[in-house]
Amino acid sequence: MSTSIARLLRRPAASTQSLESVALLLAGAVLVVVAPVSWLFYRDGEWPISGPGSLGQAIAITSAVVAGAVFVFGRAVVSTRAGRAGVTDRAERRGRLRWFDVAALAIAHAVIALLGWTGLASVLSLSFIDAVVFSVPAAALTGVAVALTAYAVFLSSVHMSPMMLSLVLAVFLALGAIASMLSASDPHWWQMNLSSLGMTDDLSALAFNLTLIIAGVLVTTIAHYAVSSIPASTPKAVKGRRKVTAMLALLGILLACVGVFPVDEYLQAHNLAATGMAIVFTVLVFALPRWLPAAPRPFVILGYVDVAIIVVMAVFFINGYYNLTAVELVVAVLVFGWVIVFLRNPGEATPTGPDSGADDGAADVTGADATR
Numbered sequence: 001m002s003t004s005i006a007r008l009l010r011r012p013a014a015s016t017q018s019l020e021s022v023a024l025l026l027a028g029a030v031l032v033v034v035a036p037v038s039w040l041f042y043r044d045g046e047w048p049i050s051g052p053g054s055l056g057q058a059i060a061i062t063s064a065v066v067a068g069a070v071f072v073f074g075r076a077v078v079s080t081r082a083g084r085a086g087v088t089d090r091a092e093r094r095g096r097l098r099w100f101d102v103a104a105l106a107i108a109h110a111v112i113a114l115l116g117w118t119g120l121a122s123v124l125s126l127s128f129i130d131a132v133v134f135s136v137p138a139a140a141l142t143g144v145a146v147a148l149t150a151y152a153v154f155l156s157s158v159h160m161s162p163m164m165l166s167l168v169l170a171v172f173l174a175l176g177a178i179a180s181m182l183s184a185s186d187p188h189w190w191q192m193n194l195s196s197l198g199m200t201d202d203l204s205a206l207a208f209n210l211t212l213i214i215a216g217v218l219v220t221t222i223a224h225y226a227v228s229s230i231p232a233s234t235p236k237a238v239k240g241r242r243k244v245t246a247m248l249a250l251l252g253i254l255l256a257c258v259g260v261f262p263v264d265e266y267l268q269a270h271n272l273a274a275t276g277m278a279i280v281f282t283v284l285v286f287a288l289p290r291w292l293p294a295a296p297r298p299f300v301i302l303g304y305v306d307v308a309i310i311v312v313m314a315v316f317f318i319n320g321y322y323n324l325t326a327v328e329l330v331v332a333v334l335v336f337g338w339v340i341v342f343l344r345n346p347g348e349a350t351p352t353g354p355d356s357g358a359d360d361g362a363a364d365v366t367g368a369d370a371t372r
Contacts, residue, residue, distance in 0.1 A: 024151070027150050038138065042142075050122045054125075055141065055142070060113070063149040073154070074157025077158055105160070105218070112175055119175075165343060172218070190325045213260060215255055216253060216254070218252070220248070223249035224245055258277070284303075285304065286303075306335070313326075
């Protein structure tokens with residue numbers, strides 16, 4: 001047994017099974033460390049399930065810290081395997097996650113853990129009204145929750161692919177938006193516009209603006225990482241792929257600028273970024289068949305339908321039928337829904353884990369385009 005564990009630690013990314021074993025060992029180590037430390041923190045106390053100074057808050061914060069660290073560790077494991085494989089191809093290097101991509105994804109996983117456990121604690125507190133948790137079960141619950149987080153985040157990190165990236169982006173955007181809405185100090189924020197969530201100095205504004213900034217970085221990650229996995233065997237196809245990459249990167253930059261420039265402080269810059277996103281999205285939708293001829297026809301039609309719906313929503317807003325918040329929500333769902341579906345459609349992406357079907361040490365684990 002000790003020999004098997006030693007071999008596993010020397011080559012943790014040798015196979016899919018070894019990665020699963022490492023994830024279990026990591027979760028077990030987190031449980032062994034976190035539970036006793038938590039007991040020292042919880043001892044001689046009774047803890048509410050949710051709210052400030054609660055068990056849910058402690059679990060959420062601890063899970064967020066562990067999630068960020070575990071994601072970085074997982075990418076380090078993948079990079080080590082890629083180094084042993086001798087990755088030298090230019091296209092393969094292009095498809096690898098850069099340090100700021102890893103940082104953005106680590107923060108996204110941390111925020112998902114933070115908001116996910118916070119939301120679950122809030123729901124449980126409504127089911128167990130006025131209940132408190134004593135020190136020993138509180139420590140056990142904390143250890144198990146953080147261990148589960150470490151297990152899931154590690155597997156997400158080592159198996160990062162365009163499809164997994166789409167899931168992370170969708171969950172992150174949904175949780176970030178819901179958290180900012182629920183924590184808004186003004187319950188009637190929706191009577192103004194969606195950007196009003198980022199206007200105040202409370203937690204709602206921080207959550208909203210931070211969500212937009214990190215989501216913008218994630219979209220730029222999509223631009224270079226996911227698009228690089230789309231087959232391109234001719235100079236025209238390579239040029240078209242570069243154009244799609246540039247447009248997606250611009251879309252991500254503009255999205256981040258919407259969060260960087262709150263509407264109450266930088267009205268013109270905020271509106272310019274928001275309008276620019278709509279323009280870039282429209283151009284990308286109509287140019288996609290020319291830039292990426294291999295894009296599935298149903299996906300191309302989906303883009304046309306999205307643009308048509310956006311136009312109809314704009315007309316409804318001009319006529320006073322819908323307020324600006326409704327229009328912004330629909331447009332946001334359509335645009336990011338299209339981006340997420342894009343990750344799953346235009347080309348056959350190579351996963352970044354050792355389950356890509358290649359022999360150990362023979363293929364890049366970063367999702368690079370194998371056709372170049």
